[in-house]
Amino acid sequence: MALNTNKDLKMYYSIKEVAQELSVTETTLRYWESVFPQVSPYKGANGVRRYTKEDIKTLRTICHLVKDCKLTLAGAKKQLKNGGTKETAETNSDVIDRLKAIKEELLGIKQELDAL
Numbered sequence: 001m002a003l004n005t006n007k008d009l010k011m012y013y014s015i016k017e018v019a020q021e022l023s024v025t026e027t028t029l030r031y032w033e034s035v036f037p038q039v040s041p042y043k044g045a046n047g048v049r050r051y052t053k054e055d056i057k058t059l060r061t062i063c064h065l066v067k068d069c070k071l072t073l074a075g076a077k078k079q080l081k082n083g084g085t086k087e088t089a090e091t092n093s094d095v096i097d098r099l100k101a102i103k104e105e106l107l108g109i110k111q112e113l114d115a116l
Contacts (some may be wrong), residue, residue, distance in 0.1 A: 012042065012050035021056070022063050033064055035073050038080055060097075068096060 019026045033039045033049075038058050041049040051059070058080075063078035 012052060013056065015041075015049045015051070018051050018056055018059065022059060024063065029059065032059065032073075033068060036077060036080065064096065 013021075016030055019029055022029075030049075033041065036058070039055055039062070040052045041055050043049055043090050061080070065071045065079055066073065069076075071079065076086055
């Protein structure tokens with residue numbers, strides 16, 4: 001039986017995988033864990049952190065608030081405490097991610113057209 005490497009089927013992600021996906025350092029993730037009680041990855045007996053998809057979604061929201069909205073950590077923490085605002089921030093974060101992907105695709109098409 002071959003190992004299935006499909007990320008959609010994974011239950012837990014390592015801190016390295018999450019850091020790469022969010023373009024932050026592992027140290028930043030550990031610090032955010034201490035600041036935001038909403039982020040609570042599973043820690044095994046050896047202390048290795050394992051993040052769920054829900055943890056990653058929360059971290060993506062925090063990343064959006066801090067990087068894109070230019071909020072301080074205290075401001076981001078306050079935003080996350082407001083229930084309705086979290087969904088808005090998550091939606092905005094998802095839209096921004098999709099727009100960035102579309103931009104990259106369009107730039108690739110432009111390069112192909114310029115080469116003709």
